[in-house]
Amino acid sequence: MTFFLQSFQSEIPYPAKETPAWAAKSDRWYQLDAPAYSLAQAFDLMKADLGVKPDFLILASPRASNLTDRDFAASGASSPSKFVHTLPNIRASSLLQVMEWAGPMLCVQNDPQTIVSALEEAFVLFEAEEALKRIWVVAFEPTRARCHYFIVTREPSVPSALTVKVTGSASGAVLGAASPAATPGVKRDEEWLDWVYNKPSNSFNLSRHYTAQFTSGV
Amino acid sequence: VISACSLAPEAKICVSNACASSLAAIATAKTWLKAKRVDHAVIFACDAIDSFVLHGFHHLRVLSPDRTRPFAANRTGFHLGDAAACLILSSKNKSADGLELIDAQIDSEGHAATRPSQSGESLLRACKNLLASREQVTPDLVIAHGTSTQANDVTEDKVFKSLFEGSEKKPRITGTKWSVGHTLGTAGLLDVIAACEVLKSQKVFALRTTDGIDPAFEGSYLLASELQNSDRPLKSILVTSLGFGGVHAAALVTRV
Numbered sequence: 302m303t304f305f306l307q308s309f310q311s312e313i314p315y316p317a318k319e320t321p322a323w324a325a326k327s328d329r330w331y332q333l334d335a336p337a338y339s340l341a342q343a344f345d346l347m348k349a350d351l352g353v354k355p356d357f358l359i360l361a362s363p364r365a366s367n368l369t370d371r372d373f374a375a376s377g378a379s380s381p382s383k384f385v386h387t388l389p390n391i392r393a394s395s396l397l398q399v400m401e402w403a404g405p406m407l408c409v410q411n412d413p414q415t416i417v418s419a420l421e422e423a424f425v426l427f428e429a430e431e432a433l434k435r436i437w438v439v440a441f442e443p444t445r446a447r448c449h450y451f452i453v454t455r456e457p458s459v460p461s462a463l464t465v466k467v468t469g470s471a472s473g474a475v476l477g478a479a480s481p482a483a484t485p486g487v488k489r490d491e492e493w494l495d496w497v498y499n500k501p502s503n504s505f506n507l508s509r510h511y512t513a514q515f516t517s518g519v
Numbered sequence: 520v521i522s523a524c525s526l527a528p529e530a531k532i533c534v535s536n537a538c539a540s541s542l543a544a545i546a547t548a549k550t551w552l553k554a555k556r557v558d559h560a561v562i563f564a565c566d567a568i569d570s571f572v573l574h575g576f577h578h579l580r581v582l583s584p585d586r587t588r589p590f591a592a593n594r595t596g597f598h599l600g601d602a603a604a605c606l607i608l609s610s611k612n613k614s615a616d617g618l619e620l621i622d623a624q625i626d627s628e629g630h631a632a633t634r635p636s637q638s639g640e641s642l643l644r645a646c647k648n649l650l651a652s653r654e655q656v657t658p659d660l661v662i663a664h665g666t667s668t669q670a671n672d673v674t675e676d677k678v679f680k681s682l683f684e685g686s687e688k689k690p691r692i693t694g695t696k697w698s699v700g701h702t703l704g705t706a707g708l709l710d711v712i713a714a715c716e717v718l719k720s721q722k723v724f725a726l727r728t729t730d731g732i733d734p735a736f737e738g739s740y741l742l743a744s745e746l747q748n749s750d751r752p753l754k755s756i757l758v759t760s761l762g763f764g765g766v767h768a769a770a771l772v773t774r775v
């Protein structure tokens with residue numbers, strides 16, 4: 302099975318220096334933490350490129366909400382607006398408001414390969430649910446304040462899309478010994494993002510099931 | 520526990536859909552089973568009360584000063600509960616008790632960070648998608664999220680009204696939080712396990728702390744004063760979960 306993948310990224314300065322264009326759509330935008338504000342702002346900046354909205358959205362949260370958790374605890378654990386952001390999925394609430402979208406959404410964490418796992422989840426969803434045509438995998442990378450939007454589709458949408466192919470057998474094969482593609486301690490998300498944006502090689506082994514390859518259009 | 524298991528990294532994942540996390544994890548496991556990626560899936564859920572969580576919910580003003588009374592006119596919020604739960608789903612080994620998880624559906628709405636929309640549109644969509652493939656659309660019982668907060672219970676009642684409008688016999692609605700408290704991300708898994716026990720025993724439990732239903736509500740809630748024997752054979756139970764950030768989910772459990 303072959304899937305197609307487009308990637309977009311945006312670095313968002315935080316805190317905001319001015320009221321964002323989407324302020325009226327959001328529930329108290331000025332109380333948003335860095336991931337929540339950045340994901341909404343990135344969507345607004347990139348919405349023309351992102352195009353058609355998804356059938357399913359996966360939010361990948363590397364390092365979960367650790368920074369906000371620390372901030373909440375350090376401030377005396379008394380701010381309700383900070384407390385709600387100690388749930389990693391809350392950052393999607395403002396994004397959904399700005400996107401003006403509602404639908405199935407899954408929030409995942411699997412460090413050090415949270416983004417890679419979220420992408421694999423999208424591929425598994427495609428294998429299980431024929432009706433799905435377009436899945437977005439959205440992530441905020443806290444170490445670089447970067448937002449990533451990956452659009453996974455069954456059909457190629459632009460010449461520059463990456464091609465992701467299934468490799469290996471499907472049934473039950475992931476159980477057992479650790480995958481050679483995911484040695485403990487290796488920062489899989491960092492490797493993946495480096496590969497996507499810097500293209501150090503032609504292919505990337507996402508997991509034992511999926512290999513990403515750049516198409517000739519890149 | 521999960522780290523100690525010799526699983527490949529791609530065979531485990533942490534789902535963070537707030538208080539709908541358990542049902543979202545079940546939906547994820549069902550997807551993996553349906554795609555034949557795994558033959559068995561183990562779902563762990565755990566939530567412990569610590570000062571971080573306690574302070575947070577205290578300042579949100581959702582903690583009850585006395586008791587959790589789901590769907591009651593005099594409801595005042597909930598008390599928190601500690602819990603750990605585990606569920607095994609298998610596409611190969613049938614349950615010895617004939618239990619089957621039909622499906623779980625997740626949905627979301629960007630209404631607000633802590634409040635569901637009043638109409639509960641995303642929970643309603645999840646429930647409708649879940650029941651749409653069934654011949655018998657109406658379940659025999661509902662184990663509701665029922666947090667006993669003003670906002671949650673209003674939304675759930677509206678969802679149940681829309682969902683079962685036109686049904687010949689509306690299902691009875693109960694919940695577990697009056698007993699075990701709100702166990703947050705574990706709540707859905709506890710409720711699915713409770714649904715399995717009800718299906719096995721054919722005995723239902725009432726909302727034991729709820730003496731009088733909110734007069735604005737229309738659902739058929741099981742009150743403290745009611746008997747615990749069902750008025751019909753229990754074959755299917757709907758479980759609902761609502762989460763902060765507008766992430767909601769539903770699961771359907773049956774006994775064949």
